[in-house]
Amino acid sequence: MNFGGFLDNNSGGGGARIVADIPFNHNSSSSNDNKNNTNNNMPTGAISQPRLLPQSLAKNMFNSPGLSLALQTGMEGQNEVTRMAENYEGNNSVGRRSREEEPDSRSGSDNLEGASGDEQDAADKPPRKKRYHRHTPQQIQELESLFKECPHPDEKQRLELSKRLSLETRQVKFWFQNRRTQMKTQLERHENSILRQENDKLRAENMSIREAMRNPICTNCGGPAMIGEISLEEQHLRIENARLKDELDRVCALAGKFLGRPISSLVTSMPPPMPNSSLELGVGSNGFGGMNNVPTTLPLAPPDFGVGISNSLPVVPSTRQSTGIERSLERSMYLELALAAMEELVKIAQTDEPLWFRSIEGGREILNHEEYIRTFTPCIGMRPNSFVSEASRETGMVIINSLALVETLMDSNKWAEMFPCLIARTSTTDVISSGMGGTRNGALQLMHAELQVLSPLVPIREVNFLRFCKQHAEGVWAVVDVSIDTIRETSGAPTFPNCRRLPSGCVVQDMPNGYSKVTWVEHAEYEEGVNHHLYRQLISAGMGFGAQRWVATLQRQCECLAILMSSTVSARDHTAITPSGRRSMLKLAQRMTNNFCAGVCASTVHKWNKLCAGNVDEDVRVMTRKSVDDPGEPAGIVLSAATSVWLPVSPQRLFDFLRDERLRSEWDILSNGGPMQEMAHIAKGQDHGNCVSLLRASAMNANQSSMLILQETCIDAAGALVVYAPVDIPAMHVVMNGGDSAYVALLPSGFSIVPDGPGSRGSNGPSCNGGPDQRISGSLLTVAFQILVNSLPTAKLTVESVETVNNLISCTVQKIKAALQCES
DNA sequence: CTTCTAATCCCGA
DNA sequence: TCGGGATTAGAAG
Numbered sequence: 073m074n075f076g077g078f079l080d081n082n083s084g085g086g087g088a089r090i091v092a093d094i095p096f097n098h099n100s101s102s103s104n105d106n107k108n109n110t111n112n113n114m115p116t117g118a119i120s121q122p123r124l125l126p127q128s129l130a131k132n133m134f135n136s137p138g139l140s141l142a143l144q145t146g147m148e149g150q151n152e153v154t155r156m157a158e159n160y161e162g163n164n165s166v167g168r169r170s171r172e173e174e175p176d177s178r179s180g181s182d183n184l185e186g187a188s189g190d191e192q193d194a195a196d197k198p199p200r201k202k203r204y205h206r207h208t209p210q211q212i213q214e215l216e217s218l219f220k221e222c223p224h225p226d227e228k229q230r231l232e233l234s235k236r237l238s239l240e241t242r243q244v245k246f247w248f249q250n251r252r253t254q255m256k257t258q259l260e261r262h263e264n265s266i267l268r269q270e271n272d273k274l275r276a277e278n279m280s281i282r283e284a285m286r287n288p289i290c291t292n293c294g295g296p297a298m299i300g301e302i303s304l305e306e307q308h309l310r311i312e313n314a315r316l317k318d319e320l321d322r323v324c325a326l327a328g329k330f331l332g333r334p335i336s337s338l339v340t341s342m343p344p345p346m347p348n349s350s351l352e353l354g355v356g357s358n359g360f361g362g363m364n365n366v367p368t369t370l371p372l373a374p375p376d377f378g379v380g381i382s383n384s385l386p387v388v389p390s391t392r393q394s395t396g397i398e399r400s401l402e403r404s405m406y407l408e409l410a411l412a413a414m415e416e417l418v419k420i421a422q423t424d425e426p427l428w429f430r431s432i433e434g435g436r437e438i439l440n441h442e443e444y445i446r447t448f449t450p451c452i453g454m455r456p457n458s459f460v461s462e463a464s465r466e467t468g469m470v471i472i473n474s475l476a477l478v479e480t481l482m483d484s485n486k487w488a489e490m491f492p493c494l495i496a497r498t499s500t501t502d503v504i505s506s507g508m509g510g511t512r513n514g515a516l517q518l519m520h521a522e523l524q525v526l527s528p529l530v531p532i533r534e535v536n537f538l539r540f541c542k543q544h545a546e547g548v549w550a551v552v553d554v555s556i557d558t559i560r561e562t563s564g565a566p567t568f569p570n571c572r573r574l575p576s577g578c579v580v581q582d583m584p585n586g587y588s589k590v591t592w593v594e595h596a597e598y599e600e601g602v603n604h605h606l607y608r609q610l611i612s613a614g615m616g617f618g619a620q621r622w623v624a625t626l627q628r629q630c631e632c633l634a635i636l637m638s639s640t641v642s643a644r645d646h647t648a649i650t651p652s653g654r655r656s657m658l659k660l661a662q663r664m665t666n667n668f669c670a671g672v673c674a675s676t677v678h679k680w681n682k683l684c685a686g687n688v689d690e691d692v693r694v695m696t697r698k699s700v701d702d703p704g705e706p707a708g709i710v711l712s713a714a715t716s717v718w719l720p721v722s723p724q725r726l727f728d729f730l731r732d733e734r735l736r737s738e739w740d741i742l743s744n745g746g747p748m749q750e751m752a753h754i755a756k757g758q759d760h761g762n763c764v765s766l767l768r769a770s771a772m773n774a775n776q777s778s779m780l781i782l783q784e785t786c787i788d789a790a791g792a793l794v795v796y797a798p799v800d801i802p803a804m805h806v807v808m809n810g811g812d813s814a815y816v817a818l819l820p821s822g823f824s825i826v827p828d829g830p831g832s833r834g835s836n837g838p839s840c841n842g843g844p845d846q847r848i849s850g851s852l853l854t855v856a857f858q859i860l861v862n863s864l865p866t867a868k869l870t871v872e873s874v875e876t877v878n879n880l881i882s883c884t885v886q887k888i889k890a891a892l893q894c895e896s
Numbered sequence: 897c898t899t900c901t902a903a904t905c906c907c908g909a
Numbered sequence: 910t911c912g913g914g915a916t917t918a919g920a921a922g
Binding site: 205206207242243246247249250251254 | 903
């Protein structure tokens with residue numbers, strides 16, 4: 073045999089293979105063909121037993137021009153060699169000669185002869201390493217032109233082209249294949265360079281910002297006049313920096329993917345945000361001068377930055393990388409949304425005319441929607457068609473400092489504790505940023521909440537929102553909420569929210585006397601149809617979920633905290649309960665009230681089953697649940713019944729009536745027909761109505777021991793609450809001595825009262841109560857009972873017990889109406 | 897040295 | 910079986 077396979081260790085695949093390397097024979101094909109010696113282009117005479125040669129020897133052999141000449145085969149060979157001659161012009165004379173000879177010396181026999189001759193020459197000819205060749209410029213031109221029109225030619229086109237160019241179809245195919253991959257790598261490289269540029273730009277920007285952050289410190293020692301501005305400026309820089317860091321990380325991840333190696337982002341090596349003590353501590357107490365000129369141009373990220381990148385990518389659905397990118401993309405979207413929402417909140421909280429105007433009655437403020445739409449770009453998209461808007465604003469002095477309020481708002485547990493009647497349930501689902509420099513400034517988190525109006529006629533509002541906290545100046549903070557249902561589809565749950573919160577929240581400013589001025593804005597869009605018509609006016613006026621209610625609750629709760637903090641026990645509080653006993657009782661009352669709210673609004677804290685029994689009034693909602701393993705309430709089947717009615721009585725009068733222990737017998741069956749007695753009283757506010765008390769019902773007869781009732785009452789501008797529960801006497805003793813209240817089992821019942829003006833319903837006419845406040849002449853009263861119907865959790869609910877509770881509730885309502893002489 | 901390119905190997909649809 | 914990604918090694922810069 074005149075040529076042979078050799079061990080080719082360079083080929084991929086690990087093990088040595090036998091490869092017949094046939095110089096200049098581009099018909100030569102896969103090693104398989106050669107191995108099998110079935111190559112049709114081989115002159116049959118040339119085939120003999122393959123033998124293995126040492127690679128070096130084989131190379132020498134094949135590198136000899138003689139060999140290549142000799143092996144030139146096939147009809148395409150002619151053109152090939154011509155091209156080769158062109159390409160290699162100027163090479164060593166030997167090579168040239170051989171090529172020049174080729175065109176004329178080709179035939180089967182020539183090859184055969186040449187081959188043998190070459191083998192002989194191999195030893196003495198200088199090595200030539202031309203195994204590969206290039207296509208001629210003409211060929212490439214033709215290929216390119218077809219590629220331009222059609223980078224993916226079908227078999228027919230390739231065949232046609234191969235004939236025209238005297239190339240093998242296989243070569244054409246390879247060419248196109250390679251061309252396509254080449255295009256792809258070029259594209260990637262191009263994108264890579266763009267990303268690199270972007271990266272550099274961000275890096276430079278970051279550097280300059282860090283520089284800018286450092287400088288104010290030096291200039292600060294100079295003049296205190298600029299303090300407000302500097303502080304504000306610094307906040308912006310910090311936020312901007314957070315944004316830059318996020319984007320840089322993202323770009324690094326992308327760039328790293330294309331370069332095939334991780335790129336360390338400059339930011340990762342950056343020291344944590346410096347406390348910048350000289351700046352912060354050097355600020356005087358009256359530092360909120362900058363408040364009036366809060367720039368309306370908060371630094372927002374270029375809106376199309378992230379999107380632009382993701383669109384230009386050839387979409388690599390790789391797993392880990394892309395989720396990382398998605399996550400950081402998501403985070404920067406959140407940040408952008410938060411910043412936009414913050415800007416809107418601050419503006420909407422501080423602008424009066426023409427954004428807000430007073431209602432004709434002179435009371436609450438009404439948002440001017442035309443002006444609103446003109447002023448703000450909708451940051452969570454347009455309002456769904458079926459939704460209506462609700463906007464309210466309220467300002468009030470609250471006995472709390474800004475830091476404490478911010479801390480309360482940013483901690484979901486404290487938040488829920490502060491607004492127990494408003495928040496059925498809440499949790500922080502994700503903390504995107506916990507704040508900068510050890511403060512809540514810049515903190516950004518995802519939250520979930522169920523908001524409630526205490527009535528079975530108003531469904532809970534479930535909202536997912538971003539909460540973003542920002543310090544605007546010394547002693548001036550703002551916390552903004554904004555719904556994220558529009559940009560977050562990750563949850564996968566196809567629950568369409570019945571409510572979305574537009575930028576809402578509060579701006580709080582410390583006052584010198586320990587109070588702070590809180591401006592609250594609540595702005596939401598919701599499906600009006602889900603609310604009972606009885607409540608629609610109230611809710612659309614912002615008295616349901618609106619700012620008035622938040623501020624009123626905040627004021628009342630903070631007042632309560634202030635009273636409990638102060639060591640002086642109220643003079644009114646003559647009952648001698650130890651401080652720890654007071655704490656325990658208040659804690660128990662708190663739990664009672666929370667449970668009451670959960671029962672009224674069917675919050676998901678408990679798993680309530682709605683009941684549609686036959687003999688239940690239309691507007692009475694009855695639910696049951698099983699109570700097991702909760703030491704805080706009796707085990708068994710708990711039945712909850714609730715209804716709401718409108719009464720032509722002011723909330724104050726209704727409240728005073730319901731909380732008066734001496735008038736208890738007029739509506740409460742627990743009173744056994746007689747007055748109750750107040751055994752203990754813990755004041756929770758200036759208003760005597762805000763308190764926790766312990767009542768004793770008179771015994772029905774001598775054999776029966778008297779019953780104790782724990783009661784919590786509260787009232788503020790937005791409504792009132794009377795919640796009570798019968799409690800075990802020995803257990804109550806433990807609590808009053810400071811014992812753990814967690815094991816006191818109770819099931820709360822009670823009333824929620826909200827003001828509702830006469831304008832909301834014509835037929836009921838004017839109030840029968842000529843109170844001083846003409847505007848509020850009616851009330852919406854919610855009555856709710858939770859009753860243990862069977863102490864066996866496995867027991868079935870009987871129709872009787874449902875009817876009993878239904879009767880109880882309607883009787884109570886009737887008695888109250890009768891007592892207040894407003895029978896309708 | 898790096899980049900380009902024809903070709904090969906190998907894998908997955 | 911085919912297309913395409915990874916790889917290879919000679920050619921070219």
